[in-house]
Amino acid sequence: MAASKRRFKAEIDGHDYTIIGSASDRHMQTVTKMMNDQITALKKLSPNLTSEQIAILLAFNAISDQVDKQAELLKMQANDAEA
Numbered sequence: 001m002a003a004s005k006r007r008f009k010a011e012i013d014g015h016d017y018t019i020i021g022s023a024s025d026r027h028m029q030t031v032t033k034m035m036n037d038q039i040t041a042l043k044k045l046s047p048n049l050t051s052e053q054i055a056i057l058l059a060f061n062a063i064s065d066q067v068d069k070q071a072e073l074l075k076m077q078a079n080d081a082e083a
Contacts, residue, residue, distance in 0.1 A: 013039045013051065 008019045008028040012035050019028060035058065042054050049057075 012036060013054075 005020050005022055008021065008023075008025060010017045010019055010028065010032040012032060021028070023031075038058055038061070039054055042049060042057060
């Protein structure tokens with residue numbers, strides 16, 4: 001059974017977005033806060049970055065984290081198969 005899609009309004013870096021997904025409001029609020037925190041940190045570290053460069057760096061970091069989590073999952077599955 002597919003989870004129902006809901007609309008979530010988020011303000012990210014001063015811009016309003018409507019995000020459609022099945023995650024809870026709490027999840028979406030957490031993601032929004034983490035994004036804004038990371039944007040603020042990148043702006044502080046490198047004030048000359050454009051909004052596009054910041055978005056690309058955030059996307060790169062997110063995919064890098066996803067690759068790490070996938071590798072961890074595969075390792076755990078391999079360990080379980082050996083047990």
